[in-house]
Amino acid sequence: MTSRKQEKFEMILDAAQKVIAENGFHGSQVSKIAKEAGVADGTIYLYFKKKEDILISLFEDRLGKLVDRFNSSIQETDTAEQALRKVCEIHFTELENNVDLAYVTQIELRQSSIELRKAIGLSVKPYIQLIEHIVQKGIHENSFRPELDPKLTRHLIFGAMDEVVTSWLISGRKYSLSAQVDKTVDFFLKALSS
Amino acid sequence: MTSRKQEKFEMILDAAQKVIAENGFHGSQVSKIAKEAGVADGTIYLYFKKKEDILISLFEDRLGKLVDRFNSSIQETDTAEQALRKVCEIHFTELENNVDLAYVTQIELRQSSIELRKAIGLSVKPYIQLIEHIVQKGIHENSFRPELDPKLTRHLIFGAMDEVVTSWLISGRKYSLSAQVDKTVDFFLKALSS
Amino acid sequence: MTSRKQEKFEMILDAAQKVIAENGFHGSQVSKIAKEAGVADGTIYLYFKKKEDILISLFEDRLGKLVDRFNSSIQETDTAEQALRKVCEIHFTELENNVDLAYVTQIELRQSSIELRKAIGLSVKPYIQLIEHIVQKGIHENSFRPELDPKLTRHLIFGAMDEVVTSWLISGRKYSLSAQVDKTVDFFLKALSS
Amino acid sequence: MTSRKQEKFEMILDAAQKVIAENGFHGSQVSKIAKEAGVADGTIYLYFKKKEDILISLFEDRLGKLVDRFNSSIQETDTAEQALRKVCEIHFTELENNVDLAYVTQIELRQSSIELRKAIGLSVKPYIQLIEHIVQKGIHENSFRPELDPKLTRHLIFGAMDEVVTSWLISGRKYSLSAQVDKTVDFFLKALSS
DNA sequence: CATGAATGAGCTTTCATTCAT
DNA sequence: CATGAATGAAAGCTCATTCAT
Incomplete structure (x- = not known):
């Protein structure tokens, strides 16, 4: 039942x-x-209960599943560097392979009311926190610079990846998104490494 | 008349x-x-002609003025590094000092139809290109890594700054946005420098 | 079963x-x-069969029980005057002691469709007829004026009592309804007496 | 305009x-x-502003005009007795001559929500008060009994007339409503007279 | 007899846009 | 050039009723 x-x-x-x-x-x-x-x-x-609830649930469900994938994939990694690479890899690959989902999350669902966007924000939070944890782990491992501000850094990383995906979509997906992983991670690692 | x-x-x-x-x-x-x-x-x-045109014009006008400020400010700089710092400085300072504008550009105007968002994208393009030029200039100056992909990099930089502004707004502006300039630019320069 | x-x-x-x-x-x-x-x-x-039938049955049941009470109480009276007093007494006392019922019959059930109201009218009819019988009895007893029109008079009496109950409810029951019995019956008897 | x-x-x-x-x-x-x-x-x-407002305005307008007619007609009368007769005359005649209005006020508008009925109650109040004033005038003139409770009496009179009109409508208007004026007023005057 | 998940018709209200003045 | 009254399409949500289990 x-x-x-x-x-x-x-x-x-x-x-x-x-x-x-x-x-x-x-x-x-x-x-x-x-x-x-x-x-x-x-x-x-x-x-x-309301139409909005469909959208919130949609986002929660899809992003929840992504975060689960992130978590289990990261556990297979040893270093923060590997973890960050894994995150970017999954982020880009997953959305490249599921264009409908990419379109909905990057474009359509952002055209929503402020209340809805707040609810969506809650779904994104675990992902942003995941990034923060990786940054902190890197600092502890002495592979990332100790003076990094993890709270700021997580937004820099998330925002950068998010924009790369969105611009890839808006361009009409004329190039491979997953092909950007290495360059993107290089950018991050250079920025983070001690 | x-x-x-x-x-x-x-x-x-x-x-x-x-x-x-x-x-x-x-x-x-x-x-x-x-x-x-x-x-x-x-x-x-x-x-x-249509309601949307007000919003498009609003964005064009406001962003156009910002880009003008960017351009003239950059001309006072010598190196790509200085230019990038200037860009981030103006970006954060301007929006911190004009919360109405920040709210409208970061939150409200994004809840619009796909057509409107495309039009807005056109307004943002000169700014994104400005960032690309700075990256190219840095490469020419040998201060930035030659293997950088300017097209990708401009999105990484713009997306990172954009997300920092948005999260600052959503947080309720509990901290200083302009105080994030140094750490943000450090992040970029580390990522870019050869 | x-x-x-x-x-x-x-x-x-x-x-x-x-x-x-x-x-x-x-x-x-x-x-x-x-x-x-x-x-x-x-x-x-x-x-x-339909939702309306619940309401009709509810009214029939409750009002039927009231009319039963009226009938048995009246049989204990000798004169039409006493009967009329008894009717008004029960009418006011019963509804004062059962505010839920009063609310449902005076206010809520009147907000219904015309069909429902006609069905409800059928339930009220025995009560109206009871009043008519009392008037006729009074005329036969020579205590009520012979020129009275029983059909009209029953409506005058029922309508008067009904409105007193409704206005008492709407006023927020700030005074005693049963305390109005004597003055109300006086009014009726003066109007009816030969 | x-x-x-x-x-x-x-x-x-x-x-x-x-x-x-x-x-x-x-x-x-x-x-x-x-x-x-x-x-x-x-x-x-x-x-x-809302659909309900149409109904409220309708009732206010129609009843307001009626009350105006009552007021001006009463001023042509000398005694409370004459005034009461005039009121009943206008009440019955007006509704008999305007069956649409009668139907709307007696049947349809009562099937409305509690809020609407409260608003309608406000429109009826001036009329009820008019009846109260006539009763008080009669007492002052010594033609009505001094022990009458004007607040109760106004409801007895209004309720009686209201029910006569409603039952006339529900009966299918098989008889003349205005022909009931004399008997109805006789009833009231007998009840009221000292 | 009893259930309760599913149905789908039905209606108020908003607001971008027009056009007669 | 300017007005602002009038337009009318469009859509979310409720709830009485049914019927397969």
Whole structure:
């Protein structure tokens, strides 16, 4: 019973991602998402309180899964350097391989109300903190400069990667995103290394 | 006549910035902007074809003035390093001293349709190119690493600064933004220097 | 089996009265009544054809019981005067002692569709007829004026009492309703007496 | 300009009365009223803040005009008895001659939310107070009993007349309402006279 | 008999844009 | 040039009712 509910919940999220990717944020009416999910409009409201909640859940779900992947991948690494490389690798590869998701997270979901963006911010936070931990680890390992401000640095790193992805999307994906990993990580390591 | 037209044009832009800063993007109806500007609703449409055009013009105007400041300030510098420091300094200082503008550019204007965001992208482009030129100049001066990819690097630098500003705003401006200039530029210079 | 059916029927009516008194007519969804009654939504429809039928039955049941009380009480009286006094006494006392019922009958149930109000009218009819009988009895006893029109008079009397109850409720029940019995009956007897 | 605004305001009220009389309260969508008034849906909201406001204004306007008629007619009377007769005469005649209005005020407008009914109550208050004044005048003139409670009496009189009108409507108007004036006023005067 | 998940019709309100004055 | 009254399309959400289990 719970699993059937969970199942339909996922179906609606999948439908929402597809509809948003195809029609854009403002062209994604509840009725369109319902149709794509193969349920009635009213059914949506058995699983989500408001339309916004679909988007928040969508972001939480997708980003949550990404952060899980980050965490488990990092545990296979020894140094902060390796961890940072892994993070950038997954970040770029994952979004390159899932253009719908990239479009939704980088473009569409940012066109939302301030309340929604705050909720989305909460989903991003674990990722930003993950980056901060890596920076701190690097400092402890003496591979990163001790005078680094981890709070500032995490934003510099996240912002840089985020913008690279967005500009890649807006350019029309004319080049490989994953091909930027090495240069990007080089940039970071040069900036961070002691 | 043209100057009178120009005058009213600016009045509407000023009104738009004020209204958006006060009411947020979604609370900024044409009628509200008209009222703030002291003109009738219909008058807006003598100066702008669509509502979006107000926002595009607003961004173009404000960012254009910023880029002008960047350009003239940079001409007072000798090295790419100095230029980059100047750019970051102006970027952070200007937005710290003009919170309305910061709020409008970092938060409100991003909640807009894809068409609008593309138009805004065009306004940002000269700034991104400015950063690229500085990187190229640094390479020519042999102060920056020759293997740097200027196209990628400009996004890394812009994205990093952009995210620092946004997170400063969202944090509630609890710390000084301009105080982050040195650490930020250090990060960049370490990343870039040969 | 029939008694079990009857039992659940009553449970639903009790639940309906409670829910309406607590949430008002427009806040009383079928699902809320079902929950209060401790049954599933669909179960309601095994006992009532439409939502309206719950309300009609509720009114019939409650008013039927009141009319029963009227009838048995009147049989203990000798004259039409005494009967009329008894009717007013029960009318006011009963509603004063059962504010939920008063609220539901005087305020909430009147906010209903025309069909429902007609059905409710049928429930009130026996009560109106009771009043008519008393008037006729008084005329026969020569205590009431022979020129009285019983059909008109029953409405004058019912309408007067009904409005007194409603205004007492709307006033916030700041005074005693039963304390109005004597003055009200005096008014009627003066109007009726030969 | 103000008169044009007033004119359209009245047009919408007239349309609302007609639509409600024809379709009932629940069948009277804003779009239907707008169509009947010959304006666009949105235009309604230039004159009324919410749909409910149409109904409140309708009641205020119609009842206000009635109370005006009451007041001026009463000034032509000398005694409280004459005044009371006049009130009942106008009350019954006016509604008999304007069945749409009768239907709307007695049946349809009562099926409304509690907030709306409170607002309507405010419109009825001047009328109820008018009745109270007549009662007080009668007491001063020594034609009415001094022990009468004017606050209670006004409700007895209003409630009686109100119910007579409603039952006349529900009966399908099979008899003359104005023909009930004499018997009704006789009832009141007998009840009131000293 | 009972359940409760699913349905989907239905309606108010906003606001960018127009155009007669 | 300027006005601002009028337009009307568009969409989120509720809830009575059904029916497969």
